[in-house]
Amino acid sequence: xxxxxxxxxxxxxxxxxxxxxxxxxxxxxxxxxxxxxxxxxxxxxxxxxxxxxxxxxxxxxxxxxxxxxxxxxxxxxxxxxxxxxxxxxxxxxxxxxxxxxxxxxxxxxxxxxxxxxxxxxxxxxxxxxxxxxxxxxxxxxxxxxxxxxxxxxxxxxxxxxxxxxxxxxxxxxxxxxxxxxxxxxxxxxxxxxxxxxxxxxxxxxxxxxxxxxxxxxxxxxxxxxxxxxxxxxxxxxxxxxxxxxxxxxxxxxxxx
Amino acid sequence: xxxxxxxxxxxxxxxxxxxxxxxxxxxxxxxxxxxxxxxxxxxxxxxxxxxxxxxxxxxxxxxxxxxxxxxxxxxxxxxxxxxxxxxxxxxxxxxxxxxxxxxxxxxxxxxxxxxxxxxxxxxxxxxxxxxxxxxxxxxxxxxxxxxxxxxxxxxxxxxxxxxxxxxxxxxxxxxxxxxxxxxxxxxxxxxxxxxxxxxxxxxxxxxxxxxxxxxxxxxxxx
Numbered sequence: 209x210x211x212x213x214x215x216x217x218x219x220x221x222x223x224x225x226x227x228x229x230x231x232x233x234x235x236x237x238x239x240x241x242x243x244x245x246x247x248x249x250x251x252x253x254x255x256x257x258x259x260x261x262x263x264x265x266x267x268x269x270x271x272x273x274x275x276x277x278x279x280x281x282x283x284x285x286x287x288x289x290x291x292x293x294x295x296x297x298x299x300x301x302x303x304x305x306x307x308x309x310x311x312x313x314x315x316x317x318x319x320x321x322x323x324x325x326x327x328x329x330x331x332x333x334x335x336x337x338x339x340x341x342x343x344x345x346x347x348x349x350x351x352x353x354x355x356x357x358x359x360x361x362x363x364x365x366x367x368x369x370x371x372x373x374x375x376x377x378x379x380x381x382x383x384x385x386x387x388x389x390x391x392x393x394x395x396x397x398x399x400x401x402x403x404x405x406x407x408x409x410x411x412x413x414x415x416x417x418x419x420x421x422x423x424x425x426x427x428x429x430x431x432x433x434x435x436x437x438x439x440x441x442x443x444x445x446x447x448x449x450x451x452x453x454x455x456x457x458x459x460x461x462x463x464x
Numbered sequence: 465x466x467x468x469x470x471x472x473x474x475x476x477x478x479x480x481x482x483x484x485x486x487x488x489x490x491x492x493x494x495x496x497x498x499x500x501x502x503x504x505x506x507x508x509x510x511x512x513x514x515x516x517x518x519x520x521x522x523x524x525x526x527x528x529x530x531x532x533x534x535x536x537x538x539x540x541x542x543x544x545x546x547x548x549x550x551x552x553x554x555x556x557x558x559x560x561x562x563x564x565x566x567x568x569x570x571x572x573x574x575x576x577x578x579x580x581x582x583x584x585x586x587x588x589x590x591x592x593x594x595x596x597x598x599x600x601x602x603x604x605x606x607x608x609x610x611x612x613x614x615x616x617x618x619x620x621x622x623x624x625x626x627x628x629x630x631x632x633x634x635x636x637x638x639x640x641x642x643x644x645x646x647x648x649x650x651x652x653x654x655x656x657x658x659x660x661x662x663x664x665x666x667x668x669x670x671x672x673x674x675x676x677x678x679x680x681x682x683x684x685x686x
Contacts (some may be wrong), residue, residue: 212677220673221666222579222608223513225501250501250512251524251570265505406586438600444618 225250258356263322266349271325274346275314281335283311289332298327299357326353356367513575513605521602526568528601539662578603586612587662589619613667619662627654 218227225248278286290307301324310321317325328352333343355371480493502508512524523527534540551552578601586594594612598604615650636642636650670676 213674213679216576216580217669217673217677218576221583221608221611222576222605223511224607226513226579237569249572250508251572251575254501254508254524255503260504266582386482400630461628 209322225251249294255334259319260358262353263319263326267322267353268317268324270342270345270349271314271317274329274333275311278337285313285334286332286337289334290328293332295328299323301327323357326350398418490558510606511529512570513579515598515602515604515606519602519604523602524570525529526570527602528568530589575603575605579608580606583611583615583666584659584663585609586615587659588625589616589658589662591616611669614669615662618665619658622658622662623655626658627651629676636640 216222218224227248245387275286287307292416293301293303293305295301302321303327305324306321310317326349330343331344333346338346350370350390354369358367388454447453480495483492485492487614490533502511506516508514509522510523514524515522519529520535520632521527522529523529528544529535530540535544578597582594582597582603582605583596627633627637630638634650634654637647642650
């Protein structure tokens with residue numbers, strides 16, 4: 209390893225999160241030192257969260273492109289339909305859906321409003337409310353949202369496959385960066401985060417500040433495995449073959 | 465392991481957990497590091513050293529994208545919706561050898577190399593080349609940008625005093641004693657020298673942090 213004084217330092221010269229790249233080689237040098245987390249790669253470990261990815265992305269743009277084109281008559285029609293929706297069994301939707309509020313303040317909605325919208329709008333758009341192609345988009349979005357807010361995942365591998373389908377099939381989704389985030393998270397989702405990705409707490413108590421905070425605060429875990437054999441080798445400052453690490457990581461996940 | 469395990473107690477740099485690895489058929493130790501990265505998309509771009517949602521290659525996970533024409537073409541648009549199989553199948557992650565990373569995927573080490581390259585180029589004093597690099601790679605680090613600006617300022621001053629300004633520059637560049645090609649070579653070597661000097665200066669910044677780093681003679685690892 210080159211001397212530290214002849215290197216650019218994470219935190220001083222560039223992003224500190226990139227600090228311990230080549231997991232685990234550099235972390236072996238100073239395994240107990242304070243500093244960046246070994247094995248953390250912000251590119252792959254950044255979390256995907258429904259609020260910023262779907263509610264304030266896809267649903268918001270779609271809602272804007274639909275509702276901004278309505279006139280007074282269409283507004284009233286939509287309010288009447290939406291208010292009459294049966295909300296039994298839906299996640300966190302109040303009775304009557306505050307339909308007038310949604311339409312009056314259509315450009316100033318928050319995450320929970322978009323959650324209602326993504327669940328109900330597709331059933332309340334009638335002829336003339338939007339173009340057929342936008343309606344197709346609403347259907348695809350509704351399908352995706354139903355999967356994303358799924359409360360219990362029994363078979364993660366199956367779930368991941370089901371989730372990819374509405375994302376990749378046409379009509380394509382609007383905000384591509386968001387979708388690449390979801391698409392590229394598949395393997396992580398099943399391996400690292402498991403069911404943590406899905407915010408169940410907010411379902412029982414939609415208005416609670418706590419539950420919304422919880423949605424933005426998934427805690428990911430980086431498991432850094434050591435075999436006893438490797439640990440003793442480290443003490444004699446030997447480099448360790450990285451090949452066995454992914455297997456151990458996977459194993460640790462299964463145990464969890 | 466129980467899902468109700470208290471990670472706050474059992475995680476940290478010096479806390480090793482014991483387990484039996486069924487695949488390796490031996491006892492293992494592992495550590496748990498909880499992390500809490502942001503979920504907000506612009507902030508994610510910043511913490512992954514990305515250019516942000518408006519960039520040509522705005523994906524923080526991979527290198528998808530291109531300029532506007534490319535992204536709006538049929539093939540380019542379609543490519544945005546397909547990802548490498550390494551992302552999709554759950555098993556594949558465990559089978560990627562560390563020394564053969566996916567070309568499409570961003571890795572921390574590669575990003576560090578890109579940033580280092582940008583800083584090196586900035587030490588030569590031409591702002592446009594840094595901008596081009598940032599556009600091409602989709603990587604623009606906030607912290608590094610602070611040093612890019614400083615290095616640019618420093619090196620462009622040096623270039624103007626040693627290469628451009630006829631009153632202060634190297635005397636070989638004045639007069640007719642050298643041919644045009646020779647002068648070009650001299651200019652290049654002067655610029656390389658300036659680049660090296662500025663980069664060496666950059667490494668010692670911030671000074672108080674640099675002073676705390678172990679001296680070369682003490683760092684005997686590997």
